[in-house]
Amino acid sequence: MNMSFWKKLEAVDVRLIFLVIWIAVGIPLLTPLYLPLSISPDTVKYQAAIDALPADVVVVFGMDVSPAGYGGELGPQARATATHLFRKPVKLIFLTFWETGAPLIEDVWKNKFVVDAMKDKKYGVDYVNLGWIPGTETGMASFATDVWKTLEKGDYKGTKLADLPMMAKVKTISDIYMLVCIETGTPGGPEYLRQWQARNPQMKMLVGSLGVSVPANIAYVAAGQYISILRGGRGATEYQRLLGIMTTADVMGSDAMTMSHVIVLVFLIVGNLGYFATRKAKPAKT
Amino acid sequence: MPKLRKLPGLDAVEEAVGRATEMARPVVISTGIGGLTDVTAPQTIAGLSMVGYVARLCARYGARLIAPARMPYVVPVETEIIQTAFNEEGKTEEAARAGDMVQYLSDSQFSYTIAYLGILRREKPGAHIMVGGYWAESLQLAEVGFTAGAVQIAGTANTHQIPFFVAACDYALIGEEIYAAGAYLSKDPVQSGSVAGQDIGKAIALILMVLGIILNAAGVTYFLQLLRS
Amino acid sequence: MSFYKRKEIPILLTTFIALVMIFSTFFKVKAAQDFASTMQTWVLVIVNFTVILGIVMITRMHKGRIEKRKPGDNSWIFSVWLIVLVVFYFLLGVYGVESSRSATPTRNPAFAWVYTNINVALDSAMYSMLAFFISSAAFRAFKARTKEAAVLLLSAAVIMLYNAPAGSVIFGPLAEQFNALSEWILNVPNMAGFRGILIGAAVGAISLGIRVMTGRERGYLGAGE
Amino acid sequence: MLGIYAYALFALAAYSFTYRDNVFFKLAEHTYLAVAIGYTAAVGYGYIRFTAVEPIITGKNMLWIIPLVVGFLFVFFFSKKYFWLYRFPIAMITGSGMGLAMSGTISAQFLAQITATIGLPLVVVHPKLGFQAMDTLNNWLIIIMVIGTLAYFFFSLGPETGLGKATSKAGLIGRWTMMIAFGSAFGNTVMTRMNLFIGVYKNLLRDYTSFIGLAVLILVVATLQGRREKKPE
Numbered sequence: 003m004n005m006s007f008w009k010k011l012e013a014v015d016v017r018l019i020f021l022v023i024w025i026a027v028g029i030p031l032l033t034p035l036y037l038p039l040s041i042s043p044d045t046v047k048y049q050a051a052i053d054a055l056p057a058d059v060v061v062v063f064g065m066d067v068s069p070a071g072y073g074g075e076l077g078p079q080a081r082a083t084a085t086h087l088f089r090k091p092v093k094l095i096f097l098t099f100w101e102t103g104a105p106l107i108e109d110v111w112k113n114k115f116v117v118d119a120m121k122d123k124k125y126g127v128d129y130v131n132l133g134w135i136p137g138t139e140t141g142m143a144s145f146a147t148d149v150w151k152t153l154e155k156g157d158y159k160g161t162k163l164a165d166l167p168m169m170a171k172v173k174t175i176s177d178i179y180m181l182v183c184i185e186t187g188t189p190g191g192p193e194y195l196r197q198w199q200a201r202n203p204q205m206k207m208l209v210g211s212l213g214v215s216v217p218a219n220i221a222y223v224a225a226g227q228y229i230s231i232l233r234g235g236r237g238a239t240e241y242q243r244l245l246g247i248m249t250t251a252d253v254m255g256s257d258a259m260t261m262s263h264v265i266v267l268v269f270l271i272v273g274n275l276g277y278f279a280t281r282k283a284k285p286a287k288t
Numbered sequence: 289m290p291k292l293r294k295l296p297g298l299d300a301v302e303e304a305v306g307r308a309t310e311m312a313r314p315v316v317i318s319t320g321i322g323g324l325t326d327v328t329a330p331q332t333i334a335g336l337s338m339v340g341y342v343a344r345l346c347a348r349y350g351a352r353l354i355a356p357a358r359m360p361y362v363v364p365v366e367t368e369i370i371q372t373a374f375n376e377e378g379k380t381e382e383a384a385r386a387g388d389m390v391q392y393l394s395d396s397q398f399s400y401t402i403a404y405l406g407i408l409r410r411e412k413p414g415a416h417i418m419v420g421g422y423w424a425e426s427l428q429l430a431e432v433g434f435t436a437g438a439v440q441i442a443g444t445a446n447t448h449q450i451p452f453f454v455a456a457c458d459y460a461l462i463g464e465e466i467y468a469a470g471a472y473l474s475k476d477p478v479q480s481g482s483v484a485g486q487d488i489g490k491a492i493a494l495i496l497m498v499l500g501i502i503l504n505a506a507g508v509t510y511f512l513q514l515l516r517s
Numbered sequence: 518m519s520f521y522k523r524k525e526i527p528i529l530l531t532t533f534i535a536l537v538m539i540f541s542t543f544f545k546v547k548a549a550q551d552f553a554s555t556m557q558t559w560v561l562v563i564v565n566f567t568v569i570l571g572i573v574m575i576t577r578m579h580k581g582r583i584e585k586r587k588p589g590d591n592s593w594i595f596s597v598w599l600i601v602l603v604v605f606y607f608l609l610g611v612y613g614v615e616s617s618r619s620a621t622p623t624r625n626p627a628f629a630w631v632y633t634n635i636n637v638a639l640d641s642a643m644y645s646m647l648a649f650f651i652s653s654a655a656f657r658a659f660k661a662r663t664k665e666a667a668v669l670l671l672s673a674a675v676i677m678l679y680n681a682p683a684g685s686v687i688f689g690p691l692a693e694q695f696n697a698l699s700e701w702i703l704n705v706p707n708m709a710g711f712r713g714i715l716i717g718a719a720v721g722a723i724s725l726g727i728r729v730m731t732g733r734e735r736g737y738l739g740a741g742e
Numbered sequence: 743m744l745g746i747y748a749y750a751l752f753a754l755a756a757y758s759f760t761y762r763d764n765v766f767f768k769l770a771e772h773t774y775l776a777v778a779i780g781y782t783a784a785v786g787y788g789y790i791r792f793t794a795v796e797p798i799i800t801g802k803n804m805l806w807i808i809p810l811v812v813g814f815l816f817v818f819f820f821s822k823k824y825f826w827l828y829r830f831p832i833a834m835i836t837g838s839g840m841g842l843a844m845s846g847t848i849s850a851q852f853l854a855q856i857t858a859t860i861g862l863p864l865v866v867v868h869p870k871l872g873f874q875a876m877d878t879l880n881n882w883l884i885i886i887m888v889i890g891t892l893a894y895f896f897f898s899l900g901p902e903t904g905l906g907k908a909t910s911k912a913g914l915i916g917r918w919t920m921m922i923a924f925g926s927a928f929g930n931t932v933m934t935r936m937n938l939f940i941g942v943y944k945n946l947l948r949d950y951t952s953f954i955g956l957a958v959l960i961l962v963v964a965t966l967q968g969r970r971e972k973k974p975e
Contacts, residue, residue: 368739538841610784676929710923713891
């Protein structure tokens with residue numbers, strides 16, 4: 003190795019590093035590169051679980067999300083999941099135990115891929131929106147034991163459950179085949195486990211998780227309580243890719259993200275190579 | 289009087305100030321962007337005691353001192369601390385100018401940061417000391433301080449920022465160490481007693497923890513309930 | 518006169534307020550809780566008052582710079598600009614408050630425009646500048662100088678790869694094991710390390726609090742040591 | 743429209759700091775300081791005006807005079823003779839702050855972290871899957887690492903005593919634990935920081951012409967300025 007090259011590298015002007023970032027992050031923002039995106043096994047399992055849904059089973063979509071979470075990582079997750087679920091011949095119940103989640107359900111329905119997937123679905127027959135159910139964990143318990151009594155107020159617009167044909171066969175938690183929960187925090191997955199899965203051990207669970215909560219949530223997957231999770235913004239992108247619903251802007255954002263991480267790692271590696279290459283020349287310092 | 293474990297970061301302060309003096313460069317010290325009104329008050333107070341120590345060293349060696357401040361109400365406090373330190377070292381003439389050494393920047397986080405970065409770049413400090421509550425600006429200050437060529441000693445109890453100080457500064461004070469700083473540097477027996485007090489606090493934490501784990505394993509949950517309430 | 522100048526009275530005041538505040542958190546006594554909440558709003562009034570005084574401080578500082586300007590150095594012009602702008606913008610805000618009869622100066626459209634297009638823009642620009650400093654730190658500071666530094670470096674690299682969208686492509690069939698390792702790092706040493714630091718820092722803060730309340734630590738009143 | 747230009751100008755002027763100090767950066771710096779200080783001061787004025795002054799004027803609550811008077815004592819900081827009066831407002835601020843800090847740290851930091859550690863089961867048995875060796879091991883590791891980290895922070899036991907030696911040994915575990923923790927925390931922040939930058943970058947690219955034009959202008963001016971400043975010694 004040419005020593006002087008490494009020495010120069012060790013003393014490189016920090017501004018060169020900054021310039022490299024401008025360029026490396028800028029390129030994917032100007033033209034999409036379609037960089038390889040690893041699909042983590044969890045996302046594959048998540049998709050497969052929805053793909054494997056038998057016809058006419060009842061699936062609950064828990065939109066337990068805050069606006070901040072929705073604006074960040076969870077919005078794309080919710081939209082992709084709803085698109086996929088609407089493509090399947092299943093009965094869908096949208097609900098939330100977060101007061102802030104209720105308007106977000108309707109926002110999901112406005113997404114163009116979701117609109118596309120739900121155009122042949124009929125409200126009340128194929129899907130319902132039960133809106134916000136108050137009482138957090140107590141509300142969950144109450145829903146699990148008696149859906150109709152908990153929802154005497156009706157659905158999100160006040161329509162009585164009796165007027166929603168698909169609700170006729172949904173009386174307790176035993177009638178739910180699967181729960182998909184997009185969660186910001188408490189109440190979320192662990193509360194559903196205690197109140198719902200404990201009462202109906204057959205009920206399958208999928209969870210859309212914030213990036214920061216992934217390490218905590220993975221424990222539930224390992225224990226077999228969740229089938230799988232979506233890992234933050236990255237999981238959302240992977241899922242969109244699998245479903246083929248990525249827009250160019252999505253691709254650019256994800257490429258820029260990949261590039262920025264690659265660059266930081268390259269700096270880390272090059273910095274250390276330079277350090278070790280030049281260190282031999284100098285007397286060892288302790 | 290208990291003998292204290294060495295804290296290299298604190299031992300290095302005097303050398304750093306000496307080096308700055310030799311190079312005819314100023315010393316920059318700040319107490320972070322926490323104030324005195326909330327949970328970060330203890331960190332700011334720990335930083336203020338560092339200001340006192342560094343001001344004294346600057347007075348002794350004749351180094352120029354710059355203390356950027358975020359909260360307007362910290363300005364009079366730092367001014368008086370610096371004034372007292374210079375007076376006690378017999379530098380009454382400089383003490384009168386203490387007001388110029390403390391620079392109020394801005395109480396909004398990033399405009400404080402932009403002005404602070406400007407100071408680091410233009411004044412090229414020989415020593416840069418940060419002790420107190422720091423947030424996202426920690427790495428910016430540390431990186432620009434490094435390019436300015438300063439010896440950097442930094443400490444905070446904000447757990448998320450400690451990694452940046454550890455990586456980017458010459459010496460880092462981790463969490464609790466900033467609270468021991470005042471006592472460690474004063475070499476005064478009464479103050480060292482307070483460090484011993486901190487150790488007793490940690491011993492209590494350890495005992496509570498071990499006792500709780502044993503009781504819990506034995507099936508006694510009462511203790512845990514008690515601590516939780 | 519000198520009696521009032523002494524620091525005992527302020528220290529007693531500090532100690533009294535602090536004690537009542539602590540008492541009100543752990544014992545639900547209505548009088549103490551009322552006192553605590555009143556005290557918090559009073560402190561807010563005082564702090565906001567000092568923020569207004571900040572204008573005087575910054576103006577005095579930059580007035581000094583204008584007076585002490587050296588020939589050839591034109592940076593004093595920026596000090597003039599700062600003084601003019603801060604006074605003008607503050608008065609505009611006061612006008613916004615008084616004319617809308619509400620506590621929010623942004624009711625004035627001109628005031629709000631400057632805020633969103635200058636203050637918010639610079640806020641996000643400054644914050645995002647961290648991307649540059651993270652990179653330069655990765656290059657120069659994260660070096661395996663010692664075994665400990667090597668561990669720090671490795672764990673940073675692992676978690677970065679774990680977070681990168683294309684990260685686990687590199688590991689191919691071992692991706693699942695790699696993810697498990699990353700999660701172990703986050704859930705075990707990362708959690709335990711920060712928990713230990715938090716407990717230690719809490720002890721330090723409490724012991725400092727006791728020193729303040731017993732009057733042994735009086736740095737916040739401008740005492741040198 | 744003007745807003746987009748102002749945004750691009752000030753963002754790029756701030757970024758130009760990473761190249762070198764220049765007039766655009768100085769302009770951004772001083773403008774930012776003036777606007778930020780003016781903004782918080784105006785908000786502070788609005789707060790005082792309607793929280794404290796209004797109830798006094800309308801005679802609803804005269805007690806608000808107290809914080810106003812105490813706050814006013816700060817003004818004496820500018821006086822040579824009566825400067826010590828500033829200590830009263832500081833004493834009040836600090837009293838309230840320390841009160842909050844101590845009660846907050848005792849419950850949220852000290853006790854909560856201890857109980858979280860106590861609550862870890864020493865043997866993990868899953869109702870369906872049975873004994874979990876990995877989780878059991880991890881719980882033990884967490885306990886050992888927390889204790890090790892705490893041991894690292896013992897200051898006064900003296901290096902010669904038996905207890906001192908024991909804690910410094912345990913503290914070694916703590917040091918290693920913390921190094922892994924610091925590294926992973928650093929790695930974990932890269933994503934959010936880069937996200938922020940990508941966001942600003944996207945905003946700047948909304949209008950190519952202003953982005954490129956302003957960037958070139960700032961770079962040229964900064965370079966020329968740098969050359970000129972180097973010449974006179």
